[in-house]
Amino acid sequence: MVSFQLRKNHRLLILLLMVGLLAPVTPALAGLELVSHRTELDYWLGVDGEEGRIALSRLSIRPEIKLRFDQGWRLEAAGRFEAARDRTGLGTVETYSSASRPLIDNDDVRLEIDRLVLSRRIGDHRLSFGKQTIAWGVLDGIQITDRFDPVRRRDFVLTEVRPERLARWGLRWQREGEGLNVDLAVAFDPTVNQLANAGDRFQPLASRLLGGLAIDPGSADIPIMQSERDRYWHDATLGLRLSRRIGRADASLLFLSGPDPEPLLQLVDLDGSQSVINLEHPRRMLIGGTLEFPAGSHVWRLELAHSPDQAINTESEIQLSSDERGRTLAGIGMDWNAPGGWFINAQLAVDHLSSGSPVAVRPRTDVISTLRIQRSIAQDTIKLRSELLTSLSDADGVLRASMDWQYSDPLRLSIGADWLFGTRDGLFGQYQDASRAWLRMRFTF
């Protein structure tokens, strides 16, 4: 009850702040113009690959609106209503700050503010305030420098667009124009990655994600708790990205400091008699850079990032011990407009920890590759797509195939299958029983 009251107060405070910030817009209201509005109805049905049971049955309604005022003011708002009764679930909300939590939240139904951004452009400068996402990085779905936003993991990585970003409350200043572009963002919102709930289909199972513990998903010997996500100042995320064009290439450098959206597991003794596993999100710093350049029918993308203070769980006699290591991530990707109308995207990424003792629970080096092949036919009304995501270090992966049919302008039908393979302790193999076939219907108006 107390926490509910607290959440209500936080939301009220933010609402009042938004209203306060809207005050300067009042003189510009005369120029109010509707830029766009739309609503997407999305029903996604998945069937278990082995047992043929319903694994996923989720209805989403996502309305959004963009308004423009005089003097460079803009307002963008988007909501998300979701209802599900399945074994995939809607994901955790404990990982959200109180200010970002869903307005309606129960086991099967949720209503969230997806985005609420007020911005003003003055010349080459733009200032944005509100619940927003900060999409950095140039690779597709592989997060090397794209680590400002927390993401949804309730569907693991089996979504159409990766990553599925979670918007957070914050401020952003951008300078865009000729020469050096500057993007400075602060999120005063400690929301971290949304995970699958305990017992749901994509609950983390591999011991590398559980601090080295082998937890039976059915057991609840040691309760798992999320660390407090309401320290808005202490757990704020700060990011700065500088970018510029060099010849035909686009290059950027970035700096990031904030809580790691991926959890570190800590054993906490509550009162001497009971222990709990706490999901902590210690601060870490990250510096990185990106480079993107076209070369004929190809576009090449490179990313490099280093975190000197990455907290990790280590192997030790003491359960869930932890330490800090240097973590270096590097990735290369290529888009290719191949002959015959084929489009190919291939990526390779390496995630490496510096040496140290005791050793990390996760492998020192992870190597991930992705390969996507797609082609549109029948005047772009049918899109065929096949994708292979693999962990070369764990020797596991997922093969995804889908077909999209734009039946009419508002109605899009999709069918597909996701086949997960590998060992129980691998990144992908942990979900080897979660292979599925699915059907999706989207109606946009």
Next chain:
Amino acid sequence: MRNNVTAESLLRRTFAGGSLHFSSHARSGQDTLAEVTASHPARRPSRPLRRIQRFPRLLLMLLLYSSVVAAQDWTENAEGRVLGQAVYERPASIGRAGDMHFKLTNKRGRSRERLAMMVRTQDEHTTRVAIFFKSPAAIQNTAFLSHEHDHQEDDSWLYLPATDRVRRLPAAERGDAFIGSDLSYGDIRDNFRFPTEHWRFRSTGMRTKNGKDLRVLEGLARSEESAREMGYGRFEALIDEDTLFPVEVAYFDVYDQPLKQTEVMEIGRVGDAWVALAFSVRNLQTGHRTDITFEGMRAVPNLDERVFQPAALVDGVPRIR
């Protein structure tokens, strides 16, 4: 000389596109025998089947013969060269903007519609085009930007709202279809001009259409590479000499088969330039058709440069006054 190059290229293309039987017959000796045996072990096809197999061979030979004859007969003339050059150098507006309405109709008569704002500017060496989709809702706020350079590869970007990111695109082939329409990227870029580096021209007299005398301008791809890049080997156009604007263009593919029929229904003066305000493109091989009309097309000489920056795609449809 050029004729021979094109004729030779047509010859090579036709052979390359032929069936296994055709290429097998073109060769001789053990390899050919082994190849044929491997694909048709032991059994000789039945008589009706042999007839069917002979048919594509005859068709290909006929096509080849007509293509070669057409290419060899083709002679550039001075009148055509002057007219082609004049059409190519037709004045372009410094900047213009307007709403672009696409109607895409398939051969069964089923149609889809798109509405987008198009903003275009052109300087000496670069044409920049930004397209911001307004409807249907499913692609609303999707935006495409291209910087087309005369002397280097083009640059293009796409913003998909779902990804939150402006994505750099690999260079498209000129002949690739533009966003599911019957126009190619090259058509969008050329804007009813015929680039002189790709085409040779001849004029073959006058023709009357809707009571107006129009000059017939024909073009032949300068080389096999040009033809492959454009997706067109030849065209026949009717040119209004008052505006230097094509009223009708028939394109032929690299095998000299009718490919597209473009008809310009309305042109208008925007700034110093004539632009097409309503036109249709019919793909004669697929039966698909694209009708395009522009509304509110106007000259905007001092277009804000920011509209053509990739980062501006995120803002959606710009406010242009």
